[in-house]
Amino acid sequence: MRRPLQIGLIGGGIGGLAAAVALSRRGFAVRVFEQSDALREVGAGIQMAPNAVKVFRALGLEAPLHGIGFQPQAIVVRDWDDGREKRRTPMQDAEGRYGAPYYQVHRADLLDMISAALGDTQLELGTRVTAVSSTPDKAVVTFEGGRQEAFDLVVGCDGIHSLVRRTLHGAQSPRFTGTMCWRALTPVEVFPSGFVPPEMTIWMGPLGHIVIYYVRGGRLVNMVAVRRTKTWVEESWSVASSAQELGEAFPHVNADVRMLLERAQNAFKWGLFDHDPLPFWSRGRVTLLGDAAHPMLPFLAQGAAMAIEDAFVLAQVLADEPDVVRALQRYEAARLPRTAQVQLAARAQGEIFHLTSPLARLKRRLGLDRLAGSDPRLLNRDWLYEFDATAPLPRGA
Numbered sequence: 360m361r362r363p364l365q366i367g368l369i370g371g372g373i374g375g376l377a378a379a380v381a382l383s384r385r386g387f388a389v390r391v392f393e394q395s396d397a398l399r400e401v402g403a404g405i406q407m408a409p410n411a412v413k414v415f416r417a418l419g420l421e422a423p424l425h426g427i428g429f430q431p432q433a434i435v436v437r438d439w440d441d442g443r444e445k446r447r448t449p450m451q452d453a454e455g456r457y458g459a460p461y462y463q464v465h466r467a468d469l470l471d472m473i474s475a476a477l478g479d480t481q482l483e484l485g486t487r488v489t490a491v492s493s494t495p496d497k498a499v500v501t502f503e504g505g506r507q508e509a510f511d512l513v514v515g516c517d518g519i520h521s522l523v524r525r526t527l528h529g530a531q532s533p534r535f536t537g538t539m540c541w542r543a544l545t546p547v548e549v550f551p552s553g554f555v556p557p558e559m560t561i562w563m564g565p566l567g568h569i570v571i572y573y574v575r576g577g578r579l580v581n582m583v584a585v586r587r588t589k590t591w592v593e594e595s596w597s598v599a600s601s602a603q604e605l606g607e608a609f610p611h612v613n614a615d616v617r618m619l620l621e622r623a624q625n626a627f628k629w630g631l632f633d634h635d636p637l638p639f640w641s642r643g644r645v646t647l648l649g650d651a652a653h654p655m656l657p658f659l660a661q662g663a664a665m666a667i668e669d670a671f672v673l674a675q676v677l678a679d680e681p682d683v684v685r686a687l688q689r690y691e692a693a694r695l696p697r698t699a700q701v702q703l704a705a706r707a708q709g710e711i712f713h714l715t716s717p718l719a720r721l722k723r724r725l726g727l728d729r730l731a732g733s734d735p736r737l738l739n740r741d742w743l744y745e746f747d748a749t750a751p752l753p754r755g756a
């Protein structure tokens with residue numbers, strides 16, 4: 360019997376753990392190195408769109424996902440000034456329409472669910488990687504303190520500030536988008552009974568938008584609020600904010616949105632930075648996955664979904680192709696175009712959300728932007744949700 364491939368994954372976020380599950384299901388020997396002392400996700404919601412759910416289904420994790428997820432009845436777009444409904448996409452039949460349901464979950468619940476499926480995978484917490492390198496027959500990881508270990512393959516799942524990406528591409532300078540983002544997670548009982556509908560609502564206004572949806576079976580209301588700003592804010596998730604600050608940041612909203620803002624709890628804020636797609640992800644036996652490979656703006660809610668798709672495809676190509684370097688070429692050929700398309704579409708969605716030209720804003724307000732036949736408020740997402748990363752790869756890919 361052949362020795363199983365020894366794979367080192369750097370980073371135990373959603374991407375790294377999804378990769379650990381997908382790779383270990385294929386019989387590879389996987390070790391995950393995570394710098395934090397515990398597996399941790401921020402207190403916030405995350406949407407698992409049908410394309411991500413298809414991967415969990417293929418990994419045998421759809422039932423636990425269903426157990427932790429909330430299924431919205433619709434995605435509804437409203438104007439935040441007068442509250443009028445502008446567009447409604449029913450989501451009850453996401454299975455029929457896209458081939459899998461749509462879930463909204465608490466990030467910590469999602470991470471727990473994936474880590475419960477790790478099986479024999481070795482997870483090494485409190486282990487910070489300081490360097491990676493590749494030779495023709497091995498990839499070498501250096502840890503804080505100087506210890507080194509060799510693997511057949513090393514995958515940088517180390518997030519938006521990836522060390523592995525820096526090793527492959529040098530330091531990069533993402534562009535500040537001029538937008539700031541808040542997140543908040545509020546117990547539902549803080550609001551009047553029935554006040555928050557079982558839908559995802561996107562409240563849109565000039566130069567900003569606010570997304571509201573349930574997580575944890577409808578016990579918590581998740582908010583992501585975005586607006587343009589001249590103030591520079593750091594690219595981190597951990598700067599505390601408050602309901603008062605939220606109220607001040609969005610002064611011209613209707614009474615419903617005002618209540619959502621003024622009663623918000625567990626609020627944090629950060630700046631949104633934009634990264635261009637990378638020209639390549641792999642060198643020798645080292646590659647990238649998730650935000651390390653394709654950091655993207657959150658406006659299509661697809662960053663983690665892309666990491667989950669990457670995880671499945673990486674495991675699939677390694678199972679099909681014994682030569683690691685050739686397998687990485689196939690991985691990149693299959694994944695880089697799709698993720699680059701999503702990165703650029705997320706950027707375009709941000710521009711539509713936050714129209715800066717007064718004429719474009721006036722047209723939207725008067726509904727003239729819809730007369731052209733298509734509604735540009737939300738880019739069409741069917742191509743995103745219909746995609747099935749678990750389908751056999753086309754020949755030659």
Ligand SMILES: Cc1cc2nc3c(=O)[nH]c(=O)nc-3n(C[C@H](O)[C@H](O)[C@H](O)COP(=O)(O)OP(=O)(O)OC[C@H]3O[C@@H](n4cnc5c(N)ncnc54)[C@H](O)[C@@H]3O)c2cc1C
Pocket residue numbers: 369370371372373374375392393394395404405406407486487488489516517518519521522540542583648649650651657660661662663664665666
């Ligand atoms: C406001 C907002 C809303 C979003 N909503 C959605 C959504 O609804 N749906 C969706 O699919 N996506 C969403 N995303 C995107 C999603 O959050 C990310 O794409 C996803 O979390 C990335 O996962 P990752 O595992 O690649 O990176 P991370 O979660 O950043 O994990 C990287 C891990 O690597 C570890 N690490 C880093 N460096 C080292 C090192 N040197 N050594 C060891 N360990 C290291 C870190 O500690 C961390 O645990 C959203 C993003 C934002 C900002």
